Amino acid sequence: MSSNSILGVDVGGTKIAIGRFDAATLAEEEFTMTHTPASEGFSRVLDEVIGLIEKMKTPQTTAMGLGFPGLIDQEKGMLLRAPNIPGSEKFPLRSELERRCSLPVQIENDANCFALAEARMGPGRGHSVCIGITLGTGVGGGIVIDGKILHGAHGYAGEIGHMLLMPGKPPYRIADARGDIEQFLSGTAMGKRCEEAKRPEDYLKGEVCSFLRPEVFREIAWMCTTLSHLLDPSIIIFGGSTGKALRPHLAAITKELETWLLPGTPAPILAISTVKNAGTVGAALRCMN
Numbered sequence: 001m002s003s004n005s006i007l008g009v010d011v012g013g014t015k016i017a018i019g020r021f022d023a024a025t026l027a028e029e030e031f032t033m034t035h036t037p038a039s040e041g042f043s044r045v046l047d048e049v050i051g052l053i054e055k056m057k058t059p060q061t062t063a064m065g066l067g068f069p070g071l072i073d074q075e076k077g078m079l080l081r082a083p084n085i086p087g088s089e090k091f092p093l094r095s096e097l098e099r100r101c102s103l104p105v106q107i108e109n110d111a112n113c114f115a116l117a118e119a120r121m122g123p124g125r126g127h128s129v130c131i132g133i134t135l136g137t138g139v140g141g142g143i144v145i146d147g148k149i150l151h152g153a154h155g156y157a158g159e160i161g162h163m164l165l166m167p168g169k170p171p172y173r174i175a176d177a178r179g180d181i182e183q184f185l186s187g188t189a190m191g192k193r194c195e196e197a198k199r200p201e202d203y204l205k206g207e208v209c210s211f212l213r214p215e216v217f218r219e220i221a222w223m224c225t226t227l228s229h230l231l232d233p234s235i236i237i238f239g240g241s242t243g244k245a246l247r248p249h250l251a252a253i254t255k256e257l258e259t260w261l262l263p264g265t266p267a268p269i270l271a272i273s274t275v276k277n278a279g280t281v282g283a284a285l286r287c288m289n
Contacts, residue, residue, distance in 0.1 A: 005029060006287055007056055007064040007103075010110055010279025011049060012036060013084050013137030018052045019280035023062060026284060030056065031277060042087035046096070053101050063104045065287030066097065067113035067279050069140065074155045077107055084138065106287040110134075112149045112158060113282030114273070115142025118237045120285060122278065123271040129233040131268075133160055133223075136240030139182040143231060149286075161186070163226065165219060184219050187242040217249065221256035228261060228268055239273035247272045 004023035009016070017033035034052065037044045053064065070082030077094025097105045108116075115124075115132025124130035124144065134140040141160025143150040150157045161182035183189050193212060224236055238246055246253065250270045258267050275281055 004060050004062045006284050008280035008284030009066040011068045017280050018056050020056050021284045038085045042085050050100050063287045065106045065283035067108050067110035067283045069110045071156055072109050108286045111140025112142035114239050114278045115144050116149055116285050117275045117278040117282035119144035122275040123237050124235055127235045131233045131236045133238050134240035135185055135243035136187055139186045181223055217253050217256050220253050224257050225260040233268045235269040237271045244272055
């Protein structure tokens with residue numbers, strides 16, 4: 001085993017997770033997580049992240065990768081905006097972390113980290129075009145082609161949660177865009193949909209309410225249809241608390257998906273995340289590249 005280690009940090013809407021990994025084998029040496037104090041603002045979140053890094057790093061730690069839930073300018077290492085964390089606009093995240101932690105840092109969108117881990121080490125292994133989708137507090141996405149994250153011309157590729165599903169339909173508004181996927185398929189939106197139906201007791205975090213299933217399966221199928229016609233993935237992998245709850249329903253969703261695809265178009269495999277702590281693993285992979 002190598003004496004050197006790297007850190008992978010995954011900042012999510014409700015939790016911050018950090019792992020220390022062997023720099024050569026990516027074997028996990030230590031892992032911990034804590035609550036994300038998002039409501040207290042970006043500075044508080046950053047302090048929490050740095051506190052965890054300082055506790056986790058050792059003299060043998062050589063680099064760090066960090067996944068953050070927002071828009072990232074890869075060239076400048078800047079966090080342009082994290083919609084669910086106030087005060088995060090246009091912040092030089094990479095340089096600030098390098099200054100305060102004395103480590104080389106790579107920053108990446110958190111869902112891209114998830115997708116990278118699943119593509120390299122999970123169900124996506126062997127697939128040339130892999131899409132990862134996280135259904136949790138929000139909806140995130142990442143596109144991995146031939147083992148590399150697709151960032152797009154401006155670094156924003158993979159913002160699947162902000163694709164429009166039903167334009168102009170605002171009942172579950174939780175983000176800036178009206179009618180986007182995040183308003184319908186995130187765990188937050190699921191809870192609001194149950195509340196609106198006056199059946200809050202039917203909503204258990206991380207599950208799909210039985211009375212919502214036909215609608216939700218159709219909406220997931222629409223999302224996957226659009227992604228299939230655009231990118232032709234051979235596999236789409238779901239993660240996050242709500243995403244993992246889809247496991248018993250993948251056959252039903254696939255059947256619905258097949259009704260919307262162009263005739264003769266093969267349906268992608270729908271799979272559930274298998275990589276333990278995929279966000280931290282993907283962040284660590286990102287700093288190994």
